[in-house]
Amino acid sequence: MERENHYAEMVSFAAYLPEKTVETKSFAGTKDLPGSLDFVRLTGITSHHEVAKGQGSLELAVQAGKKAISRAGIEPNSLGLIINASVSKMNTSLDQHLSPSLATLVASELGAKNAQTFDVSNACAGMVTALMIAESRIKSGKIDYAMVISGEFITPIIDEAKRRNLYLHPRALASLTVGDGSAAYILGSSKHKGRIKFSEPFTFAQYNRHCIGQASKNHIGPQMRTKARDLQNGVFNNIGTFLQRSLIHMDVKWDQIDHTYSHPTTPKAVKKGAKIASDLLGEINFLHNDSADTANTASTTHGVLLEKSQNSGHLNSDETAILISFGSGLAILAMHFNLPAGVENWS
Amino acid sequence: MLSWQSRKIKPKQLLKSTIKLAKQAIKMANIQLEDIGLIVHGGVYKEHFRSEPAFATHIQGGLSLHCTPLTMDSAQCFSFDVSDGSCSPHIALQTIADILPSMNSKYALLCVGDDRPTKHCEWNEESYCFVAVISMSGIGPRLISVDFDDGKFNSNLTVKGFFDEEVNGNKIVELGDLKFQETKHERNYFSGHQQWLCGLHMHKFHSIMNAQNDTLEHCIVDRSGKSTTAKWEF
Numbered sequence: 001m002e003r004e005n006h007y008a009e010m011v012s013f014a015a016y017l018p019e020k021t022v023e024t025k026s027f028a029g030t031k032d033l034p035g036s037l038d039f040v041r042l043t044g045i046t047s048h049h050e051v052a053k054g055q056g057s058l059e060l061a062v063q064a065g066k067k068a069i070s071r072a073g074i075e076p077n078s079l080g081l082i083i084n085a086s087v088s089k090m091n092t093s094l095d096q097h098l099s100p101s102l103a104t105l106v107a108s109e110l111g112a113k114n115a116q117t118f119d120v121s122n123a124c125a126g127m128v129t130a131l132m133i134a135e136s137r138i139k140s141g142k143i144d145y146a147m148v149i150s151g152e153f154i155t156p157i158i159d160e161a162k163r164r165n166l167y168l169h170p171r172a173l174a175s176l177t178v179g180d181g182s183a184a185y186i187l188g189s190s191k192h193k194g195r196i197k198f199s200e201p202f203t204f205a206q207y208n209r210h211c212i213g214q215a216s217k218n219h220i221g222p223q224m225r226t227k228a229r230d231l232q233n234g235v236f237n238n239i240g241t242f243l244q245r246s247l248i249h250m251d252v253k254w255d256q257i258d259h260t261y262s263h264p265t266t267p268k269a270v271k272k273g274a275k276i277a278s279d280l281l282g283e284i285n286f287l288h289n290d291s292a293d294t295a296n297t298a299s300t301t302h303g304v305l306l307e308k309s310q311n312s313g314h315l316n317s318d319e320t321a322i323l324i325s326f327g328s329g330l331a332i333l334a335m336h337f338n339l340p341a342g343v344e345n346w347s
Numbered sequence: 348m349l350s351w352q353s354r355k356i357k358p359k360q361l362l363k364s365t366i367k368l369a370k371q372a373i374k375m376a377n378i379q380l381e382d383i384g385l386i387v388h389g390g391v392y393k394e395h396f397r398s399e400p401a402f403a404t405h406i407q408g409g410l411s412l413h414c415t416p417l418t419m420d421s422a423q424c425f426s427f428d429v430s431d432g433s434c435s436p437h438i439a440l441q442t443i444a445d446i447l448p449s450m451n452s453k454y455a456l457l458c459v460g461d462d463r464p465t466k467h468c469e470w471n472e473e474s475y476c477f478v479a480v481i482s483m484s485g486i487g488p489r490l491i492s493v494d495f496d497d498g499k500f501n502s503n504l505t506v507k508g509f510f511d512e513e514v515n516g517n518k519i520v521e522l523g524d525l526k527f528q529e530t531k532h533e534r535n536y537f538s539g540h541q542q543w544l545c546g547l548h549m550h551k552f553h554s555i556m557n558a559q560n561d562t563l564e565h566c567i568v569d570r571s572g573k574s575t576t577a578k579w580e581f
Binding site for chain 2: 087088089091093094095096097098099100101103104105107108113116117118119120121122123124125126129132133136137140198200201202203204205206208209211212213214215216217218219220221222224237238241242244245327328329330331333
């Protein structure tokens with residue numbers, strides 16, 4: 001239930017990328033792949049980041065969480081809700097955290113003693129799904145601040161794919177497109193209506209077996225199997241209508257969106273999707289498709305791209321952005337929001 | 348809560364049972380399958396520790412619910428999972444209460460349960476599947492609130508999945524030792540055993556719900572010490 005004159009807004013966001021970078025050609029050169037495939041040319045991904053020793057999903061998430069809290073200028077105790085949306089919940093030994101929620105451990109690390117904590121799983125769409133829940137909770141007036149957070153330690157699926165004979169297991173090829181990273185958003189209460197708007201959320205369950213992530217059956221660590229082309233077509237076949245419906249639902253004009261962020265499976269795929277959108281709706285003001293050196297960091301991709309835009313000085317307080325989110329399943333939803341006050345001054 | 352169904356399940360039967368119970372619950376609620384616009388699954392253990400996609404998408408697919416290309420006026424369904432140990436059912440209920448009002452559809456499916464992840468996992472727990480149809484209509488038992496208490500959370504009492512090289516497979520390990528809190532049932536209060544899985548908590552609670560005619564508090568205490576309390580009105 002919405003409390004009268006009580007709305008939500010984005011107070012801060014942050015992302016963290018581990019220092020170590022790995023070049024794509026170092027593990028996916030033309031000699032490594034079937035048909036002398038030029039993987040860099042095919043995907044547009046030149047490199048990705050990988051965790052340091054002692055870092056897992058939790059440690060990555062906490063780094064982004066601390067930065068988001070500092071930028072928001074609030075105390076950790078002000079957070080009434082923390083939702084973790086990590087797809088990977090692995091520690092440095094590749095053990096998978098199961099219970100209770102990883103968000104509980106994040107809250108402990110951040111000193112957020114008053115926050116309710118739980119995890120949301122919706123693949124790469126998990127953070128935007130969690131933002132939708134957090135926004136509802138703030139609008140209900142029950143809490144003042146909520147954090148949505150995720151740490152993705154997913155590069156072990158690269159090792160798993162490399163162990164495979166990719167001639168025999170082409171569905172493991174998409175595993176070579178990932179990178180590690182983390183992101184966090186803080187939403188707060190606002191007196192101004194419409195500073196955050198969500199599209200209708202959709203799950204196209206006819207694609208629910210096109211990307212499966214789980215533990216390897218006979219080896220330590222995770223694996224991912226993807227029908228990449230079919231899944232991509234699932235997005236392309238629906239994205240035009242989705243955007244048309246979303247703009248009507250959110251009462252947002254396409255040409256008035258300052259910054260557009262799509263889930264970057266690969267930079268090349270985003271380019272194709274952007275062409276469908278611009279042919280249908282008109283030119284995109286600023287498409288942030290800068291994932292060539294970060295790769296696909298799963299649920300954290302929008303946060304990573306926002307951080308890069310902020311660091312490059314592209315973002316201003318009086319501007320708006322849209323996050324278009326896709327996740328295995330196939331989940332599609334979007335969030336339009338006003339950029340946080342003071343975003344241009346964050347360090 | 349318009350209707351609900353639950354049953355004990357065998358390993359690898361969670362999806363099949365959930366779909367079967369969902370169909371029964373929808374029929375009992377006297378609505379059409381197509382009226383469901385939201386599916387939220389609450390649980391901890393999935394086959395092979397599956398991390399994506401959400402288990403709820405498999406339920407939606409198994410029901411063949413709105414599995415069609417998008418048009419400008421086609422109906423929608425959105426599916427995802429939530430998790431917080433044994434407290435997951437209450438988190439799922441709370442999440443449905445949070446977002447269902449803003450969706451076009453006014454009916455949601457709450458699905459709760461756990462599957463034995465691999466044959467190597469010790470699995471002494473009684474595994475139940477629970478499904479309910481939730482609406483904002485006010486008909487049936489009404490959820491008044493869900494409160495949480497993390498005051499007794501012990502970070503040493505976590506559960507993780509790991510690869511055991513001796514058996515060449517994945518197992519579960521429950522870290523730390525504790526004396527489990529027993530079941531407590533008073534006139535307007537019910538708290539299940541601390542060792543129960545999500546589905547059993549909901550199955551037992553709803554088996555006593557039918558006899559209730561005023562209010563009932565349902566407390567779930569997770570192994571880690573975290574707890575949630577759902578207040579129901581009849």
